[in-house]
Structures are given as structure tokens and as C-alpha cells.
Amino acid sequence: MAIKKFMYLNRKASYGTVYAIESLEVVLIAAAFEQDVSLAFVDDGVYQIVEGQNTDGIGMKNFSKTYHALGDYDINKLYVSAESLEERGLTEADLMPLVYEDEDDDWAEKPSIKVVSNADLTKIMSEQDVCLSF
Amino acid sequence: MAIKKFMYLNRKASYGTVYAIESLEVVLIAAAFEQDVSLAFVDDGVYQIVEGQNTDGIGMKNFSKTYHALGDYDINKLYVSAESLEERGLTEADLMPLVYEDEDDDWAEKPSIKVVSNADLTKIMSEQDVCLSF
Amino acid sequence: MLHTVNKSSFERNSLQSCLNIIDDTSVILLIEDGVISAANNANSSMLAELATQGRVYALQGDVEARGISSKVADNIKLVDYAGFVDLVVEHGTAVSWV
Amino acid sequence: MLHTVNKSSFERNSLQSCLNIIDDTSVILLIEDGVISAANNANSSMLAELATQGRVYALQGDVEARGISSKVADNIKLVDYAGFVDLVVEHGTAVSWV
Amino acid sequence: MKISIQINEGPYQHQASDTAYQFAKAAIDKGHEIFRVFFYHDGVNNASRFTLPPQDDRNVVNQWAELGIKNADGEPELVVCIAAALRRGMLDESEASKNGIDGNNIHPAFRISGLGQLIEAGIQSDRLVVFGD
Amino acid sequence: MKISIQINEGPYQHQASDTAYQFAKAAIDKGHEIFRVFFYHDGVNNASRFTLPPQDDRNVVNQWAELGIKNADGEPELVVCIAAALRRGMLDESEASKNGIDGNNIHPAFRISGLGQLIEAGIQSDRLVVFGD
Numbered sequence: 001m002a003i004k005k006f007m008y009l010n011r012k013a014s015y016g017t018v019y020a021i022e023s024l025e026v027v028l029i030a031a032a033f034e035q036d037v038s039l040a041f042v043d044d045g046v047y048q049i050v051e052g053q054n055t056d057g058i059g060m061k062n063f064s065k066t067y068h069a070l071g072d073y074d075i076n077k078l079y080v081s082a083e084s085l086e087e088r089g090l091t092e093a094d095l096m097p098l099v100y101e102d103e104d105d106d107w108a109e110k111p112s113i114k115v116v117s118n119a120d121l122t123k124i125m126s127e128q129d130v131c132l133s134f
Numbered sequence: 135m136a137i138k139k140f141m142y143l144n145r146k147a148s149y150g151t152v153y154a155i156e157s158l159e160v161v162l163i164a165a166a167f168e169q170d171v172s173l174a175f176v177d178d179g180v181y182q183i184v185e186g187q188n189t190d191g192i193g194m195k196n197f198s199k200t201y202h203a204l205g206d207y208d209i210n211k212l213y214v215s216a217e218s219l220e221e222r223g224l225t226e227a228d229l230m231p232l233v234y235e236d237e238d239d240d241w242a243e244k245p246s247i248k249v250v251s252n253a254d255l256t257k258i259m260s261e262q263d264v265c266l267s268f
Numbered sequence: 269m270l271h272t273v274n275k276s277s278f279e280r281n282s283l284q285s286c287l288n289i290i291d292d293t294s295v296i297l298l299i300e301d302g303v304i305s306a307a308n309n310a311n312s313s314m315l316a317e318l319a320t321q322g323r324v325y326a327l328q329g330d331v332e333a334r335g336i337s338s339k340v341a342d343n344i345k346l347v348d349y350a351g352f353v354d355l356v357v358e359h360g361t362a363v364s365w366v
Numbered sequence: 367m368l369h370t371v372n373k374s375s376f377e378r379n380s381l382q383s384c385l386n387i388i389d390d391t392s393v394i395l396l397i398e399d400g401v402i403s404a405a406n407n408a409n410s411s412m413l414a415e416l417a418t419q420g421r422v423y424a425l426q427g428d429v430e431a432r433g434i435s436s437k438v439a440d441n442i443k444l445v446d447y448a449g450f451v452d453l454v455v456e457h458g459t460a461v462s463w464v
Numbered sequence: 465m466k467i468s469i470q471i472n473e474g475p476y477q478h479q480a481s482d483t484a485y486q487f488a489k490a491a492i493d494k495g496h497e498i499f500r501v502f503f504y505h506d507g508v509n510n511a512s513r514f515t516l517p518p519q520d521d522r523n524v525v526n527q528w529a530e531l532g533i534k535n536a537d538g539e540p541e542l543v544v545c546i547a548a549a550l551r552r553g554m555l556d557e558s559e560a561s562k563n564g565i566d567g568n569n570i571h572p573a574f575r576i577s578g579l580g581q582l583i584e585a586g587i588q589s590d591r592l593v594v595f596g597d
Numbered sequence: 598m599k600i601s602i603q604i605n606e607g608p609y610q611h612q613a614s615d616t617a618y619q620f621a622k623a624a625i626d627k628g629h630e631i632f633r634v635f636f637y638h639d640g641v642n643n644a645s646r647f648t649l650p651p652q653d654d655r656n657v658v659n660q661w662a663e664l665g666i667k668n669a670d671g672e673p674e675l676v677v678c679i680a681a682a683l684r685r686g687m688l689d690e691s692e693a694s695k696n697g698i699d700g701n702n703i704h705p706a707f708r709i710s711g712l713g714q715l716i717e718a719g720i721q722s723d724r725l726v727v728f729g730d
Binding site: 300 | 600619
């Protein structure tokens with residue numbers, strides 16, 4: 001089967017709506033299909049991967065730890081909009097340290113998150129075959 | 135039973151979401167309770183009462199005519215934000231000519247729509263006992 | 269690519285987000301409450317620029333439902349659902365700014 | 367009055383709409399994704415002004431869930447759900463900017 | 465104080481019902497009375513007794529049911545708007561049999577009624593708080 | 598061309614399902630194949646056979662059913678995400694009996710399946726179009 005480039009476009013914060021968690025569920029399933037998977041975090045979507053989420057006070061499940069599992073499924077292209085971060089007073093240091101082990105480089109641990117400009121994101125998006133929005 | 139001041143706050147356009155029509159359904163029921171009813175049309179809510187809506191092309195019910203019935207139910211305080219209209223390039227002439235018959239003035243036909251400034255709306259809202267948002 | 273935007277730019281940031289990332293060859297189709305941004309007074313100079321280039325479409329049924337046919341900028345092209353299908357076919361990957 | 371805002375000001379216009387109409391004595395409570403607007407960088411000088419006057423609250427559980435506790439402006443007061451109830455009781459009519 | 469609640473969104477998709485539940489629980493804990501919770505728009509979907517969330521997640525429907533919000537006659541005051549409910553496929557036994565549908569899905573802790581119940585809640589309560597999208 | 602559709606919102610509350618239906622109908626009329634419609638998030642609520650809209654309004658569920666989108670084996674290709682469906686109280690006979698629930702509400706023109714069906718639709722189709730809020 002031909003390999004397609006899939007982009008998962010995440011533009012909403014977690015918890016306020018269900019899209020973040022249900023998007024993550026799709027991505028985990030997608031891993032089994034061995035397609036080329038990219039995730040984009042744009043606008044309030046960047047809050048999905050902010051470090052230190054604690055849902056004890058709102059009675060909802062904290063699924064943020066699950067993003068750490070993405071690396072184990074060879075999903076390691078997490079593009080974060082630099083402009084979206086900056087507009088929100090966030091930096092890469094505020095995000096979870098998501099990593100993967102690079103099998104082509106003696107399983108060295110490498111960061112999965114790539115902070116990119118909107119111009120870069122434009123280019124990345126224009127190469128996609130399928131874009132799933134949530 | 136004491137009479138309370140009810141405000142129905144409408145901020146969304148019709149058809150894209152259900153809130154406009156289901157808000158109108160509440161208002162029509164509310165008429166039977168003989169409370170003091172005001173409707174506020176703010177932000178994209180002003181599109182709910184634009185003249186000339188035609189839903190033939192989208193397969194949805196055109197309920198805009200129902201706003202004309204409000205006058206018959208003694209619901210005649212429809213406050214429209216002047217700033218919201220202006221920002222959208224709309225004027226009062228773009229709105230449906232909604233009217234009521236004033237029983238205190240020999241059943242003279244009078245306009246139900248009052249275009250008001252946000253400052254006026256602030257004052258009107260501060261007098262309300264109950265605000266239903268849709 | 270075909271970018272669809274279904275919310276008013278007065279209410280949400282989705283049109284702006286689309287404009288931030290759209291490339292030089294893609295087109296935009298405004299649908300549902302997104303057609304509100306097709307009205308003359310819609311507040312984006314960048315959308316106006318794309319419209320000048322013939323790259324902005326709006327769903328006619330949605331425009332008519334909202335009673336704003338006379339307000340739509342001249343260079344925004346109106347399409348019906350069949351036209352929507354054609355845009356999807358012609359422009360490759362579809363991106364929804366939901 | 368108590369005004370509740372439940373969406374991020376980056377995503378929607380509801381906080382701005384609330385600020386356009388709020389009177390001189392009412393308070394604002396940010397809940398759900400609305401707490402995003404409580405972060406330092408939130409882009410409204412008017413909200414900052416109201417916070418200086420002690421008239422802006424945010425739901426602590428929602429702030430913590432989004433991992434932005436350290437970003438919240440100092441003069442925005444955090445409350446739990448019991449505090450939310452107290453605000454409803456104390457401030458009369460509740461207006462939701464949904 | 466008598467407080468009523470209007471909920472415009474269904475469970476899980478939006479936080480509205482979760483926040484409303486936490487608010488209602490806190491109000492009851494503080495000794496206030498929840499006069500009525502009115503489920504309108506997609507909010508009617510909060511009343512489904514078919515809901516089966518994953519083991520590690522909260523059950524929004526059961527949370528509401530367990531609050532046991534009732535009036536003096538023991539009738540539930542978790543009220544589902546009938547027009548919004550029928551449109552969305554939320555039926556109690558009576559509506560199902562009236563319309564010839566072989567099933568129903570309203571949880572017994574909720575009851576279906578008309579929009580007048582929302583207006584009445586506004587009139588009878590000291591406060592009405594709306595939760596939505 | 599093979600086109601698939603993802604729908605994120607339920608009927609009536611949002612226009613998403615209406616627009617998607619009009620789009621699907623137009624695509625079929627133009628001779629394209631709708632490979633699959635995948636109902637995710639609140640989109641699963643489009644599959645309720647309990648839906649009873651007012652006489653003067655469209656029936657969103659029946660509209661989808663009447664499009665008769667099926668595969669070569671005659672199986673429905675209106676696919677409802679199982680995880681999203683269970684969470685929201687949308688059950689077919691098999692899920693209902695497996696979980697001890699005395700009723701089910703999925704319309705027979707739809708079928709419940711896993712998220713893999715969405716990915717597969719993306720792989721197998723020339724285009725995938727998302728409709729949401």
C-alpha cells in the first residue's frame with residue numbers, strides 16, 4: 001500500500017473541548033498503519049503539550065502523559081507554531097520534553113517537538129496528502 | 135407571582151448553529167409567563183434579524199419569519215448593538231421591519247427594534263434579573 | 269490545496285489562522301457562518317487581496333441563508349455544492365479550519 | 367453582576383464582547399478555556415485594568431489543568447467551585463458569554 | 465439560596481456539563497438548593513442511560529444522577545427539553561411508545577418536559593447560571 | 598474520484614452534518630464515489646434511529662440513510678467511531694448486549710467500527726474532507 005503523508009491539525013486547548021484527546025486517540029491508531037504522520041500544534045492547540053497539566057481540580061482525566069507515548073510509536077514530527085507560542089507568552093521550555101529514539105542513529109534520544117515558523121508550516125502543510133482537523 | 139426582567143442574549147448567526155432558532159423557541163414560550171422580556175442582538179447575533187434570508191440552497195428551515203410573530207406576543211423590546219451592526223457594515227435598513235401594536239396608544243404600529251449603543255446596552259443589561267445565553 | 273473556513277471572522281480566529289499558513293497557490297472556500305467574512309465589510313485586507321487574485325470562493329446557499337447576497341465583495345466567487353465538489357477535486361488536499 | 371467567559375480570547379470574541387458591555391461594578395470570572403486569557407500575555411489592556419481593580423477571577427482547577435498556573439497575572443484572583451458559587455450568590459444576575 | 469442551571473452542550477464534547485456539575489455539587493455542599501437543572505440544545509444528550517465511557521474516565525450522566533436533584537414531591541429536577549430531545553433522539557418510554565419507537569434512552573434520574581420549565585426556573589430561583597460552548 | 602468525509606459534530610446543533618450531506622449528495626450526483634463517511638466526536642449522534650424532528654424540519658439521520666452509501670459487499674459505509682459512540686450513548690445491538698444495556702439506537706444504515714476505518718479512508722480515498730464546528 002502506498003504511504004501517504006497525514007497531517008493532524010490541532011488548534012484547540014485540551015479539556016475545554018474533547019478534540020485534543022480524541023485527536024490523540026486517532027494518532028495512536030494511525031501509528032499502526034505505517035503512514036507518514038505529522039502533527040501540527042497551532043493557535044490554542046499549543047496548550048495541548050504544555051508541561052505540568054494537573055486536572056485534579058476539574059474531575060476530568062489528565063491525558064497529557066499520553067503524548068510521551070507518541071515517540072514509542074515512531075510519531076516524532078510534532079510541529080509547533082513559533083508565532084502561536086510567542087503570541088501566548090510561551091516558549092519551548094514551557095512544553096513537555098517529548099522525545100523519540102532514532103533507530104538510524106544508534107537509538108539516540110532526540111526531541112520530537114520542532115518549533116517552526118508559520119512560513120515553514122506553510123511548506124510542510126503543502127506537502128500533505130491528507131489533513132485531519134479536530 | 136412577581137414579574138422579573140428576563141434578557142435573552144443572542145450573539146450567534148442563524149443556521150451555522152442551532153442557538154438562534156432554539157432561543158426563539160424559548161422566547162415564544164416565555165411570552166405566556168407574562169414576565170418583562172428583552173432580547174439583545176450583539177456580535178454576529180445581529181444576522182438573526184437581517185431581512186431577506188433564503189434557505190432554499192442549504193436544505194434547512196427558514197425560521198426568520200417567526201421573528202415577526204414576537205410583536206403579537208407583546209415581545210417588543212429587541213435591542214440591537216449599534217457597534218455590532220456598524221462593524222459588519224449593516225444598518226437598521228438591513229434588518230427586518232419588526233413591529234408591534236401599542237395597546238396604550240390606540241394600537242398604533244410601532245417598531246420593536248431599538249438600535250442602541252453598547253453604553254445603553256450596558257445599562258439595560260444591568261437592570262436584568264435573569265439572563266439566558268444561547 | 270483547498271482551505272475551508274466555516275466560522276465568521278468576527279467570532280473566531282480560524283480565518284486568520286488559515287491566512288497565516290495558506291501558500292501562494294491554494295484557494296479558500298467560505299462555508300456556513302464563514303460566509304459572513306465574505307461581506308464587504310469583512311475586516312481582512314489579506315482576504316481582499318486573495319479575492320483580487322480570484323482565490324476566494326463562498327457557498328451561495330450559505331450566503332443567501334444569511335441574507336447577505338448584496339453585501340458580498342464582487343471578486344469573491346459564489347459556488348453551489350456541486351462547485352464545492354469541483355473545488356475539492358481540482359485543488360488536491362482539503363484542509364478544514366474547524 | 368457576574369460575567370462568566372469560558373473561551374480563550376485568542377480563539378473567540380466573547381471576552382471582548384463582555385468587556386464592551388460590562389458595567390462599573392460587575393466582576394468577571396474566567397472558566398474552562400477562558401482561563402487562557404488570565405495568562406500574563408493575554409492581550410487585553412481592559413482586562414488588565416479590571417484585574418487591577420480586583421474584579422477579575424479565574425477558576426483554579428481550569429488554570430491548573432492547562433498547566434499555566436505560573437503564567438497567571440498576579441492580580442487575578444483564583445477561586446475553586448465553592449468560590450464560583452459565592453460569586454454567583456454575591457453578585458446578583460449571572461451573565462454567560464457563551 | 466435557590467439556584468438553577470441551564471446546560472446547552474452534551475457530555476464529553478464540551479466541558480460545559482462537567483463545570484456545571486462541579487458548580488452544582490459545590491452549591492449543594494454549601495447548603496444552597498439546586499432548584500432545577502434544565503438541559504437544552506445538545507445538553508439533552510447528558511440524560512442518556514446508554515452512556516458507556518471508558519473505565520478510567522468519569523461518567524457524566526451518572527454524576528448528575530447521583531446528585532439526586534429532586535423536588536419536594538420526589539420528582540427529578542434534572543429536566544430535559546422535550547423539543548430539543550426528540551430532535552436529537554433522546555426519548556423516554558412515553559415519547560417512544562407515542563411515536564412507535566421500540567426503545568428509549570432517558571436515564572430515570574431525568575425527566576422530559578417543556579421549555580416552560582426553564583422560564584419557571586428563572587422565575588422561581590434567586591439565580592440562573594448558564595453553561596455552554 | 599473516491600472521496601471520504603469526516604464529521605465531527607452531531608445533527609441540528611451545528612450545520613456540519615447538513616453541509617456534509619449536501620456535499621456528499623452533490624458528489625454522488627456528479628458521478629464521484631463516496632468511499633466512506635466517518636462520524637467522530639459528537640458526529641456519532643447523527644446515527645440515532647430515535648431521532649424525531651418536527652414535521653416541518655429535515656430529518657438529518659434519514660437523509661444520510663437514504664443516500665445509501667455502501668461498499669461492494671453491501672455493508673454500510675456510514676461508519677460511527679465505536680469509542681466516541683459508547684462514551685455518548687450510541688449503541689448497536691451487539692454493543693448493547695455485550696454491556697448489558699436493554700436497548701440500542703444505531704440506525705441500520707450505519708455501522709459501528711474502530712478509528713482505523715478513518716485512517717483507512719484517508720489512505721484509500723483520493724480526498725478526505727472534514728466537517729466540524
